[in-house]
Amino acid sequence: MKKLSRRLFLKNAGIISTMAISVNYAFSQKTNHATKFELNSVAFLNKIPSKEYRLEQLNDSELMEQFQLSLQKWKNTGYETIVNSYYVCQNNRLVLFPLEMSHFSLGLLDTAVLCFGKDKNDKWQQLRSISGFELEALQIATESLLTKKPTVDLAAYLLPSPKNNQNSHYLLHTEKGDVCIATKLSPTKTTTNIRIREHGEIIFQTEIVSQHLLIQKL
Numbered sequence: 181m182k183k184l185s186r187r188l189f190l191k192n193a194g195i196i197s198t199m200a201i202s203v204n205y206a207f208s209q210k211t212n213h214a215t216k217f218e219l220n221s222v223a224f225l226n227k228i229p230s231k232e233y234r235l236e237q238l239n240d241s242e243l244m245e246q247f248q249l250s251l252q253k254w255k256n257t258g259y260e261t262i263v264n265s266y267y268v269c270q271n272n273r274l275v276l277f278p279l280e281m282s283h284f285s286l287g288l289l290d291t292a293v294l295c296f297g298k299d300k301n302d303k304w305q306q307l308r309s310i311s312g313f314e315l316e317a318l319q320i321a322t323e324s325l326l327t328k329k330p331t332v333d334l335a336a337y338l339l340p341s342p343k344n345n346q347n348s349h350y351l352l353h354t355e356k357g358d359v360c361i362a363t364k365l366s367p368t369k370t371t372t373n374i375r376i377r378e379h380g381e382i383i384f385q386t387e388i389v390s391q392h393l394l395i396q397k398l
Contacts, residue, residue: 224319225278225293227326228335230269238266243296243304247277250294250306254279259292269335270355273298273342274307291315297342307340308347313363316390317374321359324384325376337376337383357381363390 238244251261259279267276277294293315295307310318318338325332336355344353350362357377364371370390376383 224315224322225267225276227322228267228269228276228339229333230267230276230335232265232267235261235264235266240304243275246296246304246306247294251277251279254292254294257281259290262291269339270297274335274339276339295340297340297345299342305342305345307342307345308352310340310352313370313372313390314361317361317363317372317388318359320386320388321374321376321384324386337378357383 238247251259258281260281262278262280265278267278268274269276275296277296279292279294280288281290281292282288290312292312293310295309296304297307299305321338322334325334325337333355337357338359339354340347340352341355343355347353351358351360357379359377360373360375362373364373371387372390373385373387375385
């Protein structure tokens with residue numbers, strides 16, 4: 181049952197086609213790929229101007245309730261919280277909860293981020309979640325944006341905004357515009373296309389070859 185839920189999540193995260201990768205191959209490659217993938221995800225979160233807190237410090241009952249409800253659904257597919265931490269940014273109006281999926285012998289399999297934002301009535305709402313493939317692409321985008329403008333507000337360009345929560349599988353609306361990310365898996369390589377727009381104008385676009393091994397048992 182977990183396998184089916186996992187496939188549904190991958191489809192919703194914007195993956196065009198799926199494939200199975202043998203567990204034996206994944207085990208032999210897991211150290212380098214999993215470590216780099218984990219570092220990319222952590223590096224992205226650390227570059228977003230934010231404050232990191234422990235979950236036990238979260239005293240907002242409304243937000244905690246919504247988070248726990250969402251987390252339970254993700255736990256059903258094998259995800260857990262990462263070291264019980266969460267990130268607060270955008271003047272305390274956007275909260276990020278990083279998750280990970282791991283295996284006792286294969287190591288890290290995937291990461292994701294649950295996003296919650298305050299609407300105009302100061303009510304918390306769950307925003308579009310960010311998948312591991314998307315985190316990998318967003319990390320590449322941060323490097324380009326920071327090179328062009330070191331003081332750029334990354335959260336405003338790369339994270340979902342509560343002002344426009346009408347997102348699709350491939351598109352997330354941000355404070356400054358939108359981000360479109362689509363991942364395609366093939367027998368030889370996995371590629372991710374990312375396009376960032378500011379008020380309709382493309383400011384960044386590229387295709388990357390993913391270093392992330394999507395591990396599924398045959």
